[in-house]
Amino acid sequence: MDNYDAIVIGSGISGGWAAKELCQKGLKTLLLERGRNVEHIKDYTTANLNPWDFDHRLNNTTDYKNECPVQSKAADESTKQFFVNDREHPYIQEKPYDWIRGYQVGGRSLTWGRNSFRLSEMDFEANLKDGTAVDWPIRYADIAPWYDYVESYIGVSGTLEGLPQLPDGKFLPGMELNCIEKHLAQSIKSNFELRSLIIARVANLTRGWDNRGPCQYRNLCVRGCPFGGYFSSNSSTIPAAAATGNLTLRPFSIVSEVIYDEKTNKATGVRVIDTNTKETIEFSARIIFLNASTIASASILLNSKSRNFPNGLGNSSGQVGHNLMDHHCSAGATGMHGSFQDQYYKGRRPSGFYIPRFRNLPGQNGKMDFIRGYGFQGHGER
Amino acid sequence: MWITILDFIFTLYRFMDRRKALRNILLGTGAAVFSVSGYKWYGITKRAPLPDLANYKGLLPELAETIIPATDTPGAKDANVGEFIYKMVVECTDVKSQNKFLSGLQDLEHYCHSKYDVPFEKCTTEQRETILNHFEKEGKPYPGILGKIQHKFLGDPFFVTLKKYTVAGYCSSEQGATKGLAYDYIPGGFVACMPLKPGQRSWATK
Secondary structure, eight states, X not given: OEEEEEEEEOOSHHHHHHHHXXXXXXXXXXXXOSSBOOOTTTTOTTTTOOGGGSTTTTOXXXXXXXXXXXXXXXXXXXXXXXXXXTTTSOOOOSSOOOOOOOOBTTGXXXXXXXXXXXXXXXXXHHHHHHTOSXXXXXXXXXXXXXXXXXXXXXXXXXXXXXXXXXXXXXXXXXXXXXXXXHHHHHHHHHHSTTOOOEEOOBSBOSSOBTTBOOOOSOOOGGGOXXXXXXXXXXXXXXXXXXXXXXXXXXXSEEEEEEEEETTTTEEEEEEEEETTTOOEEEEEEEEEEEOSOXXXXXXXXXXXXXXXOXXXXXXXXXXXXXXXXXXXXXXXXXXXXXXXXXXXXXXXXXXXXXXXOOSXXXXXXXXXXXXXXXXXXXXXXX | OEEEEEEEESOOTTHHHHHHHHHHHHHHHHHHHOOOOHHHHHHHHSOOOGGGGGGGTTHHHHHHHHHSOOSSSOOTTTTTHHHHHHHHHHHSSOHHHHHHHHHHHHHHHHHHHXXXXXXXXXXXXXXXXXXXXXXXXXXXXXXXXXXXXXXXXXXXOXXXXXXXXXXXXXXXXXXXXXXXXXXXXXOOSOEEEEEOOTTOOOBSOO
């Protein structure tokens, strides 16, 4: 059995980070990825194409929509290479759930929305305060230095606002709101207490950072950025991990289970199926870091059955694989405004604005018929 | 200027119920407003006779050029918009809109003959505009939410499809994007607000 100091399962946002940290600490690390390799810049095959270079000018064909009814909601002609084929990866939807997936090195760090907001003390305390489920075992103060650490490395642009519900961080200069957005921000401020509209905090670089960027304002991030203008595992953490000489990246490697040793009561390795050869291979390590995304990580645990864990590793509670909750993202509003006819902008800002939570804040009067709150994302254009 | 507010982040409890109620109201409205005979329903849901579209390969560029004529900037013909419409109707359009588009083309041919006694291609610019105005009025979708329901249940009217693909095809073509509009391949920076210069063209891409 091949032995490493550490095994990281999955090369998306958290897997790339885990690999970087472990490699930089001097550990020989095996990074497993179920899909193909995607090398920074070289494999961004559509990044420099013009709209007219695409057969359907970025529209999805009826055939593609039929074949990939879920992914086609997120992917277009220029980005579908970074999304799975739904026909090859079917799943049962008991309730509607758009499971957007990217099976390749970098995972969805290539195609993510790049909005990078901190949770606040209110979020950490919420279960305790409104009596839902169990109290979270950590508080904002425990995680804040790690937010600093990550933001300082990946580069997050944003503005300091001093909002208790949306803590500030270590930001690069924020992008600017355009004039209609500024107008909306101003009218929200003057008409409502405790409400604000701010520029989104995004992992797009407003200046050069870590030999990447800055953002060129093309707004084509999801194709992969040849300028490294935003954070992805491919542009940032995986190259850093590789630079240590401690990284072994193994694409086409799907983990079927984590191997558990009943004598030592520890996970000792992983069983991998090579998706090209269908061969089963085992790897061992002292550290096994499961970063295969929310659903796939749970599924690997459920698949890892042993005498001590007949219902899956770490699943003595029976709760693994339950209680999945999605972003709610279909409500909203649009409006047209007649002024600023003589104003325009230049460049395509790859981000929008954000209206932070303004419901059920401490010290706020008035009772809502729900607990906690929500935020809005949006943008203004002409 | 448009403002779009997209997502709720975090959970809004009890929202699903409200949403379901809203959807039911909309379904009810839809059923009441758009009563369609079985025969007509068959006409728009049957497999579209797409090979027939090849008969209109000469007509499509003329229709598009009437909507976006060449002036001091290139027109729809310069931008090969006819080919784009053809491709989009065949490969990227729902079957109801396909059927409506094909029957719309047929209607348009008949209309030209009965009104001017010549095919569209032989009509004067003024006649062409009159003809397309007629079809625009005839196929005008309902405004707002009703229009969305109409689109979903019945597909797009002929002229809506024609105009949509003409505009999209022109703006995303090399001629249209670089000469009709302003194409900024690599902006390099972002200026949030600047005065619009007289005659300044709209950016080709968002």
